[in-house]
Amino acid sequence: MPSSFYNTTTLNHPFSGSRGKELFEELGKDYIALQFYWDDYGTSNPLHTSTASLYKMTGCYFRILNLPLALQSTYEHIFLAFLAYAKDLDENLQYALSQTVILQLKKLEREGITLLVNEQEHHFPVVLFNVVADNLGLHQVFGYKRYFAGGKVCRMCLIPYDQIKVTTRIPPNMLRTASSYDNILQNGDAETIRIAGLREQSALNKLIFFHVQENPSVDMMHDLPQGHLRHLAALVLNELPNYDRVYQAIRTFPFHGKDAFNIPRPAQREQLKDELKGMTANAMLTFIRFLPLILRNIQIPRVNTSWGLLLKMEEILDILLGYHFTEEILQDLQRKIEEYLRIYIQRRGKEIIFLLQWKNVSKDFKKNDIVVFAQEGREPTFGRIEKQDDDGNYTLSKLRTINFVSNLHCYKVAETGQFVLCRAPAFLIFDGMRLYHGSFIRLPYSLFCESFVL
Numbered sequence: 001m002p003s004s005f006y007n008t009t010t011l012n013h014p015f016s017g018s019r020g021k022e023l024f025e026e027l028g029k030d031y032i033a034l035q036f037y038w039d040d041y042g043t044s045n046p047l048h049t050s051t052a053s054l055y056k057m058t059g060c061y062f063r064i065l066n067l068p069l070a071l072q073s074t075y076e077h078i079f080l081a082f083l084a085y086a087k088d089l090d091e092n093l094q095y096a097l098s099q100t101v102i103l104q105l106k107k108l109e110r111e112g113i114t115l116l117v118n119e120q121e122h123h124f125p126v127v128l129f130n131v132v133a134d135n136l137g138l139h140q141v142f143g144y145k146r147y148f149a150g151g152k153v154c155r156m157c158l159i160p161y162d163q164i165k166v167t168t169r170i171p172p173n174m175l176r177t178a179s180s181y182d183n184i185l186q187n188g189d190a191e192t193i194r195i196a197g198l199r200e201q202s203a204l205n206k207l208i209f210f211h212v213q214e215n216p217s218v219d220m221m222h223d224l225p226q227g228h229l230r231h232l233a234a235l236v237l238n239e240l241p242n243y244d245r246v247y248q249a250i251r252t253f254p255f256h257g258k259d260a261f262n263i264p265r266p267a268q269r270e271q272l273k274d275e276l277k278g279m280t281a282n283a284m285l286t287f288i289r290f291l292p293l294i295l296r297n298i299q300i301p302r303v304n305t306s307w308g309l310l311l312k313m314e315e316i317l318d319i320l321l322g323y324h325f326t327e328e329i330l331q332d333l334q335r336k337i338e339e340y341l342r343i344y345i346q347r348r349g350k351e352i353i354f355l356l357q358w359k360n361v362s363k364d365f366k367k368n369d370i371v372v373f374a375q376e377g378r379e380p381t382f383g384r385i386e387k388q389d390d391d392g393n394y395t396l397s398k399l400r401t402i403n404f405v406s407n408l409h410c411y412k413v414a415e416t417g418q419f420v421l422c423r424a425p426a427f428l429i430f431d432g433m434r435l436y437h438g439s440f441i442r443l444p445y446s447l448f449c450e451s452f453v454l
Contacts (some may be wrong), residue, residue: 014129110208157176230277231274233287237276250264298378305347
C-alpha cells in the first residue's frame with residue numbers, strides 16, 4: 001500500500017516517488033492505483049502494421065500497482081480496458097474517451113471500492129496513477145501535436161526542435177506546467193495552440209486526481225534502443241579501425257542465458273551510415289551493453305572520442321536500467337547525462353531529445369533546502385524552504401545575496417526576515433542545496449552558461 005512507501009528515501013516502486021506520496025497526502029489514506037497502457041497493433045496484417053492501417057487496432061490495458069511486482073507483469077493481472085479500430089479514434093479520441101473510460105474512472109474516484117483485508121472491510125479511493133505508451137500514443141492521449149519533425153515537440157519542455165538538439169540542460173522556466181497547458185487551450189487561439197505544440201485538451205484532465213502535464217511518461221524503447229543508441233552505435237563503429245575484425249568479433253561473441261534471446265547481428269561496413277538499423281530494441285540494448293566486452297581484443301585508438309562516449313553511455317544505462325534509486329543516484333545521473341550531451345553535441349551527433357526527458361525526473365524539496373527562485377542579472381536570489389502546502393506551493397524564507405567569494409567558490413548570504421510563495425517549476429536550480437557555516441551556498445552548477453529564447 002502507498003503508506004508503506006511514504007517515508008522511504010529509496011525509489012524502488014511507483015509509490016516511493018513524488019506522485020505516489022503527493023496522492024497519499026491529498027487523499028489522506030491508502031488508495032488503489034491504476035496504470036494504463038496504450039498501444040496500436042495490426043491484428044489481420046501479416047506484413048506490417050503501417051502498411052494496412054485499416055486493420056490497425058488500439059488496445060488500452062491497465063494493471064493495479066498495489067499488487068506485488070511479481071504479479072503485475074503476468075497476463076492474469078493485466079486487464080483490458082477497451083479495444084477499438086485505430087481509425088475510429090483518430091479524429092474523435094478525446095470525445096470517445098470522455099464518454100467511456102473517463103466516466104468509469106470518475107466514478108471510481110468518487111465512490112472508490114470496498115475490499116476485505118485481513119477479514120475486515122476497508123474502503124479505498126481508486127485513482128489513475130499514470131499512462132504509459134509509445135511517444136505517438138502519449139501525444140495522442142495527452143492532447144499534443146502528432147508529429148516530431150519541428151516546433152515544440154517535447155511533452156515536458158517548451159524548447160523548440162532546433163534548439164533542443166544542442167541543449168544539455170532544460171532550465172526550469174522552460175518546463176511545461178499544467179496551468180500553461182490549460183491556459184493555452186482555454187484561450188482557444190488556434191495559432192497559439194499550434195506554436196505551443198498542442199492540439200486539444202486531453203479528456204484525462206477531467207479527472208480529479210490526474211493531469212497529463214503533471215504526470216509525464218517517457219518511451220524508453222523508442223527513445224533509447226530504437227532511437228539514440230542506433231546513432232551512437234553507428235558513430236562508434238564507423239571510427240573503429242580494421243572493421244573486418246570488428247565484424248567477426250560481433251558475429252562470434254558467445255552470448256549466454258537471457259542475453260542470447262536477442263543476439264545482435266553485425267552489419268557490413270557499407271550499411272553503417274548515420275544510424276545502425278536492423279536490430280530489435282532488445283538486440284540493440286544487448287549490443288550496446290556488451291560492446292566493450294565484445295571488442296576486448298580490438299585496439300581502440302586513444303583519440304577515439306566516440307569510444308569515450310560509449311563508456312559514458314554504459315554508466316548512464318547502468319542507472320536507468322536499475323531497480324533502486326536515491327537522490328544521490330539521480331543527481332549523479334543528471335551529471336553524467338549533461339557531460340555526455342556536451343561531448344555528443346560537439347561531435348554533432350543526432351537524436352538527443354530523449355536524454356533531456358530522462359534526466360528531468362521530478363524531485364521533492366525538503367524543509368531547510370536552499371533553492372534559487374529568481375535572479376537579478378547574473379546574481380541568484382536564494383530562499384530557504386520553510387513548508388509546502390497542499391497545493392504544492394512552497395513558503396520560502398528569502399536570503400540576501402551579499403557576494404560571490406571566489407576563493408571559496410561559494411555565495412555568501414544573509415537572512416532578510418522576508419517570506420515569499422513559489423512553486424517548484426519556478427526554481428532555477430533542480431537540486432535542493434544547503435547552507436554551510438550559516439552563510440555560504442555552493443551551487444551545483446552554473447546558472448549562466450546558456451540562454452534560451454521563448
